[in-house]
Amino acid sequence: MPLEGEYEPSPEQWVRDQVEQYESSGGTEGTTLRGMPVVVLTTRGAKSGKLRKTPLMRVEHEGRYAVVASQGGAPKHPVWYHNLKADPRAELQDGPLRQDMTAREVTGEEKARWWERAVAAYPDYADYQKKTDREIPVFVLERV
Ligand SMILES: C[C@H](OP(=O)(O)OC[C@@H](O)[C@@H](O)[C@@H](O)Cn1c2nc(=O)[nH]c(=O)c-2cc2ccc(O)cc21)C(=O)N[C@@H](CCC(=O)N[C@@H](CCC(=O)O)C(=O)O)C(=O)O
Numbered sequence: 001m002p003l004e005g006e007y008e009p010s011p012e013q014w015v016r017d018q019v020e021q022y023e024s025s026g027g028t029e030g031t032t033l034r035g036m037p038v039v040v041l042t043t044r045g046a047k048s049g050k051l052r053k054t055p056l057m058r059v060e061h062e063g064r065y066a067v068v069a070s071q072g073g074a075p076k077h078p079v080w081y082h083n084l085k086a087d088p089r090a091e092l093q094d095g096p097l098r099q100d101m102t103a104r105e106v107t108g109e110e111k112a113r114w115w116e117r118a119v120a121a122y123p124d125y126a127d128y129q130k131k132t133d134r135e136i137p138v139f140v141l142e143r144v
Pocket residue numbers: 010011012014015018033038044045046047048049050052054055056057068069070071072077078079080081082083
């Protein structure tokens with residue numbers, strides 16, 4: 001059952017624009033960042049209850065996805081991290097494919113495996129982690 005509710009666009013223009021292009025083209029345009037594939041994660045705002053849509057780098061393995069709360073190596077988690085912790089139900093758009101997902105933050109050995117896949121998909125993640133003492137969280141998304 002897809003998440004329902006009022007969509008509240010990101011306050012960041014470039015983010016809003018990428019979501020708009022991605023969705024209005026049915027997932028055929030606005031699907032990359034510097035040539036690397038991007039997905040759009042929809043979460044429920046932990047306070048507002050509104051729908052938040054967040055472009056993220058695409059990390060996929062055998063039908064499961066990871067999303068990486070890197071925010072460029074900033075000292076604080078991105079806000080969408082707290083949304084997923086409060087409500088793990090999400091929707092993921094990968095190109096034209098939209099799927100209902102449940103998110104689970106991973107740790108230890110499982111996180112190390114997914115971190116490797118994430119860095120392979122988007123090498124900048126490794127630089128972001130070097131830039132901050134914050135341990136960058138990873139969620140695995142599995143189809144509902
Ligand atoms: C700016 C802020 O966004 P954020 O959720 O912190 O997420 C920051 C970024 O991670 C987000 O902009 C990403 O899309 C940036 N980004 C990536 N960010 C990443 O962390 N990882 C990526 O791999 C990534 C890739 C990427 C690719 C393309 C692109 O365009 C952007 C990309 C935001 O939307 N703030 C809102 C609030 C959002 C929100 O969810 N509010 C909650 C409250 C939550 C609470 O306060 O607990 C609510 O509605 O209830 C606001 O200030 O009004």
